[in-house]
Amino acid sequence: MYDDAKKTLDPHYHTVALLVHDEPGVLARIANLFLKRNFNISTITVGSSTIPDVSRITISFQGDDKIYEQIVKQLNKLIDVIKVSDLPKETSIFRDLALIKIRTDDVEVQNKVMNYCNAYRARIVNITPEEVIVEMVGKPDKIDAFLQLVKNNLKEIARTGITAMSRSTINFEAVKKKKDKNAPE
Amino acid sequence: MKGSEVIVKCLQKQGVKDVFGVTGGAIIPFYDTLYDYKDSIRTIMCRHEQGATHMAAGFARVTGRPGVAVSTSGPGGTNLVTGIMDAYMDSTPMIAMGGQVPTSLVGGDAFQETDMMGITMPITKHNFQITNPEKIAETIMKAFKISTQGRPGPVYIDLPKDIQNAEVNGTIPDDVHIPSYQPTIIPNPVTVKKAIELILKSERPLIIAGGGCIISGAQDDLVKFVNATFIPVSTTTMGKGIFPENHPLSLGVTGMHGEEYANYAAINADCMIAIGCRFSDRITGDLKVFAKGAKVIHADIDPSEIGKNVKVDVPIVGDAKSVLKMLLEVFVQIAGKRENKNSEWIKKLDELKEMTHAAEERDMKEMTQAKILTIFNKFKQDTDIVMTGVGQHQMFGEHYLRFKNPRTWITSGGAGTMGYGFPAALGAKVAKPDCEVYDLDGDGSFQMTIQELATAKQYNIKATPLIMNNGYLGMVRQWLELFQKKKYSGVEFESGNPDFVKVAEAYRLSGATVTRESEFLDALKQARKSDETFVVDVLVEKEENILPMLPSGKSLQQIIGGRTVFKQTWDQVK
Numbered sequence: 001m002y003d004d005a006k007k008t009l010d011p012h013y014h015t016v017a018l019l020v021h022d023e024p025g026v027l028a029r030i031a032n033l034f035l036k037r038n039f040n041i042s043t044i045t046v047g048s049s050t051i052p053d054v055s056r057i058t059i060s061f062q063g064d065d066k067i068y069e070q071i072v073k074q075l076n077k078l079i080d081v082i083k084v085s086d087l088p089k090e091t092s093i094f095r096d097l098a099l100i101k102i103r104t105d106d107v108e109v110q111n112k113v114m115n116y117c118n119a120y121r122a123r124i125v126n127i128t129p130e131e132v133i134v135e136m137v138g139k140p141d142k143i144d145a146f147l148q149l150v151k152n153n154l155k156e157i158a159r160t161g162i163t164a165m166s167r168s169t170i171n172f173e174a175v176k177k178k179k180d181k182n183a184p185e
Numbered sequence: 186m187k188g189s190e191v192i193v194k195c196l197q198k199q200g201v202k203d204v205f206g207v208t209g210g211a212i213i214p215f216y217d218t219l220y221d222y223k224d225s226i227r228t229i230m231c232r233h234e235q236g237a238t239h240m241a242a243g244f245a246r247v248t249g250r251p252g253v254a255v256s257t258s259g260p261g262g263t264n265l266v267t268g269i270m271d272a273y274m275d276s277t278p279m280i281a282m283g284g285q286v287p288t289s290l291v292g293g294d295a296f297q298e299t300d301m302m303g304i305t306m307p308i309t310k311h312n313f314q315i316t317n318p319e320k321i322a323e324t325i326m327k328a329f330k331i332s333t334q335g336r337p338g339p340v341y342i343d344l345p346k347d348i349q350n351a352e353v354n355g356t357i358p359d360d361v362h363i364p365s366y367q368p369t370i371i372p373n374p375v376t377v378k379k380a381i382e383l384i385l386k387s388e389r390p391l392i393i394a395g396g397g398c399i400i401s402g403a404q405d406d407l408v409k410f411v412n413a414t415f416i417p418v419s420t421t422t423m424g425k426g427i428f429p430e431n432h433p434l435s436l437g438v439t440g441m442h443g444e445e446y447a448n449y450a451a452i453n454a455d456c457m458i459a460i461g462c463r464f465s466d467r468i469t470g471d472l473k474v475f476a477k478g479a480k481v482i483h484a485d486i487d488p489s490e491i492g493k494n495v496k497v498d499v500p501i502v503g504d505a506k507s508v509l510k511m512l513l514e515v516f517v518q519i520a521g522k523r524e525n526k527n528s529e530w531i532k533k534l535d536e537l538k539e540m541t542h543a544a545e546e547r548d549m550k551e552m553t554q555a556k557i558l559t560i561f562n563k564f565k566q567d568t569d570i571v572m573t574g575v576g577q578h579q580m581f582g583e584h585y586l587r588f589k590n591p592r593t594w595i596t597s598g599g600a601g602t603m604g605y606g607f608p609a610a611l612g613a614k615v616a617k618p619d620c621e622v623y624d625l626d627g628d629g630s631f632q633m634t635i636q637e638l639a640t641a642k643q644y645n646i647k648a649t650p651l652i653m654n655n656g657y658l659g660m661v662r663q664w665l666e667l668f669q670k671k672k673y674s675g676v677e678f679e680s681g682n683p684d685f686v687k688v689a690e691a692y693r694l695s696g697a698t699v700t701r702e703s704e705f706l707d708a709l710k711q712a713r714k715s716d717e718t719f720v721v722d723v724l725v726e727k728e729e730n731i732l733p734m735l736p737s738g739k740s741l742q743q744i745i746g747g748r749t750v751f752k753q754t755w756d757q758v759k
Binding site: 021024025028029032035036066069070073074076077079080081082 | 302303306307310311314316331363364365366487488489492493
């Protein structure tokens, strides 16, 4: 439980960023590809990019090198996919946003949660006598750790999934080739 | 201009002269326009949409140009699905178009509405639903480009009825650019050089030529490369015909029902050069064992095929023809004209080849498919085209028929679609009216699209079904005999089989039943003389097995039922 962070730490988890034509059904094509090739998506986020009519999708998934290579190649084959780039763990920023509803039926618990929030730089965005909603942005492992702390009082979690960016300007092709052992040099 | 007219004009621009399909409510406007253009585009109304897709595939497989299959919405569309999937598996270029309910009704479960976009997504190279009538021309031109460029495949286009009826500006672009789709055609010289270095180091090299070689038209380049390097060639089922099977270095087909010497070569090669093949399980058997002692060079236009199944030492991304051209250039540069270094290896393979052929001949019995097809092999001309259904007859054909030219042996390889043969043969005949076209079929397979006899009659398209009639779903029966102690579950057909000649006659065609071997040649001659489709129903030996065979999931070393290399039985290998 609460181990989304594995996706950025475990060597068998990979994160890739795609640039795709913003056509109807493009998300379905990607989801369908993972389904039909028996791959598993762990998280997926979609948003706009710097280019008009082009969206950026961040996908994290689990798999060994062979699966990684197949996923990248198969994604590249989709007509609507413009670019696939790896986001290596060492050189990329990973962020996740969570809204967390916590039961706080007595003052003691409420205080505890407040303290945790301070320590974790989470914000309380809603408060009622029975519960609070905490908003937290950070590395997935930080959110996991916070969830562990409050797990006995958790009512609801909504997480956006991982979005990520390479520290340097992504050299999409270079990164892809480094990972993709079968690409021509 | 009406939307449907733009579609037809696009087809014209792409050189389409025949459209295979079945009309229906949601595609009426398109057919309405086809009627006006009947002088330049022939409309062939099939009896089932599956037949239309296989006809389009047959057309595409003999020409290399996409076939066009059309249906209405809903059930019409879903009937296209088998043929689209078949084309996808065999990298056949195809434009499949389906009518759709008007855009205002899409999503509301209207009459004959179905989500064809969702259904065809996993089995097409790409699909489109046109929702803006001004984009019709661009979309159709794109579809043709996607279907034919790089590794070919089917593209489905969903055409809502109101789009077909809309008034639009009728300009058709000369070319469309798809920036996100730029396949690599010319291989990287560095990898090609590495490949040649490996080849020169090897003592027992083997080429496996796949369907990609046929698609790219690589026959001359392959023959030149082989003549320079003395490397024996086996082909996949899809590649059969790319390398002349009477060439001394031809090993025939490798894999599940391949030649024993070809599989011996695959097991013992120290360098495997696979070109335009995707290493399907039918070729490799157990992947844990396959090519373990060999360096593998794998060339394919689709990078995702490289490393997908077999671990590769030298990957080459590129079109088979360009790859072979460059391989030869680099080989000549490095090695010059060298003498035959592989002679020991070739001698061994030649010995096996001779022994195997002699043993096969010795075993041939009256009215077996092996014998019948040996007769047919002698009868057929080099330019004749043979399509097949799927099952024992297909594998007997693969084993006993020899081809010299690409695009003359055409079969449903990846999908194994029963019922493919006859409509595909009709499509081939439409494309090549001067060629004699045969459909080597089985009694089970033929009945799956038997209704297309009506299409053959109506449009006077001649293709000759040669039905290997054994009253069983023979391939499954063989599996049940070998692996399930003859527990024949669901394979007996004879008690329901029609008299196929009477069926032909019911369609006002004719045919002949062959019960004795001596009658077969007469029937073939009659069929050749006939102006229209002539059904040859051959009552063959009921429980003949196509051997050798690779039990599925086993390694090539465990092939059973052979006559020379693989004499072992199932009990010995299981």
